[in-house]
Amino acid sequence: MSAEGDEAIQRLIALMARLPGLGPRSARRAVLQLVKKKGALLLPLAEAMREVAETARECVNCGNIATRDLCEICADPKRRTGQICVVEDVADLWAMERAQVFRGRYHVLGGTLSALDAVGPEELRIPRLVERVREEEASEIILALAATIDGQTTAHYIADQLPGTSVTSLAQGVPVGGELDYLDDGTITAALKARRAL
Amino acid sequence: MSAEGDEAIQRLIALMARLPGLGPRSARRAVLQLVKKKGALLLPLAEAMREVAETARECVNCGNIATRDLCEICADPKRRTGQICVVEDVADLWAMERAQVFRGRYHVLGGTLSALDAVGPEELRIPRLVERVREEEASEIILALAATIDGQTTAHYIADQLPGTSVTSLAQGVPVGGELDYLDDGTITAALKARRAL
Ligand SMILES: [Zn+2]
Ligand SMILES: [Zn+2]
Numbered sequence: 001m002s003a004e005g006d007e008a009i010q011r012l013i014a015l016m017a018r019l020p021g022l023g024p025r026s027a028r029r030a031v032l033q034l035v036k037k038k039g040a041l042l043l044p045l046a047e048a049m050r051e052v053a054e055t056a057r058e059c060v061n062c063g064n065i066a067t068r069d070l071c072e073i074c075a076d077p078k079r080r081t082g083q084i085c086v087v088e089d090v091a092d093l094w095a096m097e098r099a100q101v102f103r104g105r106y107h108v109l110g111g112t113l114s115a116l117d118a119v120g121p122e123e124l125r126i127p128r129l130v131e132r133v134r135e136e137e138a139s140e141i142i143l144a145l146a147a148t149i150d151g152q153t154t155a156h157y158i159a160d161q162l163p164g165t166s167v168t169s170l171a172q173g174v175p176v177g178g179e180l181d182y183l184d185d186g187t188i189t190a191a192l193k194a195r196r197a198l
Numbered sequence: 199m200s201a202e203g204d205e206a207i208q209r210l211i212a213l214m215a216r217l218p219g220l221g222p223r224s225a226r227r228a229v230l231q232l233v234k235k236k237g238a239l240l241l242p243l244a245e246a247m248r249e250v251a252e253t254a255r256e257c258v259n260c261g262n263i264a265t266r267d268l269c270e271i272c273a274d275p276k277r278r279t280g281q282i283c284v285v286e287d288v289a290d291l292w293a294m295e296r297a298q299v300f301r302g303r304y305h306v307l308g309g310t311l312s313a314l315d316a317v318g319p320e321e322l323r324i325p326r327l328v329e330r331v332r333e334e335e336a337s338e339i340i341l342a343l344a345a346t347i348d349g350q351t352t353a354h355y356i357a358d359q360l361p362g363t364s365v366t367s368l369a370q371g372v373p374v375g376g377e378l379d380y381l382d383d384g385t386i387t388a389a390l391k392a393r394r395a396l
Contacts (some may be wrong), residue, residue, distance in 0.1 A: 006265045008253055012246040019206055021224035022217075025379075030217045032288055034247070035254050035263055041216060047246035048210040049232070053207055056233045065233055067204045074295060091230055181223075183371045 009035075012159040061132070063108030063125050065090055073105055080104045085142045086129065086158065088151070089111055091181040096144060099188040104142075107132065112150040113157055121157065130161050138180040142195060207233075259330070261306030261323050263288055271303055278302045283340045284327065284356065286310055286349070289379040294342060297386040302340075305330065310348040311355055319355065328359050339395060341367040366393040 009031060017027035034042040047144055056100065058064070059071035066072070083104030087093045093106050109124045121127065141162060145151040159167040170191040183191075207229060215225035232240040256262070257269035259291055264270070281302030285291045291304050307322040319325065331339065339360060343349040357365040368389040381389075 006253075006263075006270055008246060008249045008265065009263060012243075012250050015239065015243045015246055019220075019228045021220060021228060025221035029291060030219060032263075033218050035250065038251055038254070041213065042247055045210075045213045046247035046251060048206060048213055049240055049247065051206045052210050052229075052233065053236055053244060055204075056236070065204075065207060065230075067206065072204055089230070091226060091392045094226060152351050154207060171293075 001123070041068055044161070059108075062106050063090075063128075064093055064106060078103075081136055082139045083131065084129070084136070084138050085141065085144050086127045086138075087144050088146060088154075092144060095181045095183065095188060099185040099192070101189045101192050102142075104140075109145075112145065112154040114150045121161075126156075126158060126161065129158065133162055133165055138165065140168060142192070143167065144192075145169070170195055223252075257306075260304050261288075261308055262291055276295060276301075279334055280337045281331065281340065282327070282334070282336050282338075285341050285342050286344060286352075290342060293379045293381065293386060297383040297390070299387045299390050300340075302338075307343075307352070310343065310346070310352040312348045319359075322352075324356060324359065327356065331360055331363055339365045340361055340390070341365065342390075343367070352377060368393055 007039075013027050013031050015023070016022055016030055018022045018028070019027075022030065034045070055067040056065055059066040059074055060069050061074045062071060064071035064073060066074075068075070079089060080103050084107050085096060085102055085104055086107045086109060087096065088109055088111060090108055094106055096102055096106070107125065107129050109126065109129075111119055111124055113119055113121065113124065128143075132138065141158070143155045145155050155169055170188075172191075201367060210232075211222070211225050211229050214220055214228055215222045217225075217309065220228065232243070253265040254263055255265070255267075257264040257272055258267050259272045262271060264267035264272075266273070278301050282305050283294060283300055283302055284305045284307060285294065286307055286309060288306055291306055294300050305323065305327045307327075309317055309322055311317055311319065311322065327339075332337065337354070341353045341356060343353050353367055361369070368386075
């Protein structure tokens, strides 16, 4: 046997250690905690994971996580149409939602253009964005992308694909090289209010 | 809806955030990772958790995590009998095992005596240790407890319960106030070799 007991425990530790933010040591601590709190934590967690595995999918419209074809935001009639906020990933969408300042809809690119990693527009959800702008007669596209080179390259590429549409971008408050998901709500609110035309 | 999408996702994030070492932000990151790697990570993790929940229990002999009545160490005929290493918790047992220097068996106390937290001998697995020493005719009890006040109080209490039995304690290398699970293998090896009689 190995140091960490039987196979099922070892397998659980190895899988937990693959989660972002957990190394082998914290994975071991987490598993001991789980075994101690079998009813209060381990079983509910296993069940929540199974449920998410069965239901989670990509929203066919915007790329957000959804449990049906359309995510809760795309399906919500109270969300303003005609204003689409473009984010790199779902973590950024969640950060925007926590700021509670944007009432339109989203478009999740799934990454940024990257010459280095050979990520082109077809790898992202850019063609679908162009379609949506036409279909939904969007009046404003707000780019909430990171202030990195790849983020800004992506922003300019999207603006070029949408001539005649107002394309703005979060400006004030997004630190150079900073990622959206690390910002506090106030900074996101300020950046949204000070958005400027590209 | 809340910022983090539908109920199942929110529930999973809230449960993950209760794991040691994960806060709300890293729990969100972890859940997004899980959804992205549904087949490679989320489903195997849900399954491993279910399996551990169904099989994991306490070894009736030593208190280690087990999948049967006896843990793999107590059931292993190649482990030396007559030498019992006493640890506070299973994380410490795993740390000892990783050092690969001890070939006897263990006894997991489940804590240390603590006047402050009102933890007495009956709350720990001390009466069972005294029984085992008699039953297994143990010739040496090695106390691998933290060099904290409660750890040392516990060590002396155990030594008092076992007159006529050789009770040693890890010595050199365990930093004052230090916890065993943080030590590297070499330090544990040195401490075991330099153990001294109480
Ligand atoms: Zn959607
Ligand atoms: Zn055992």
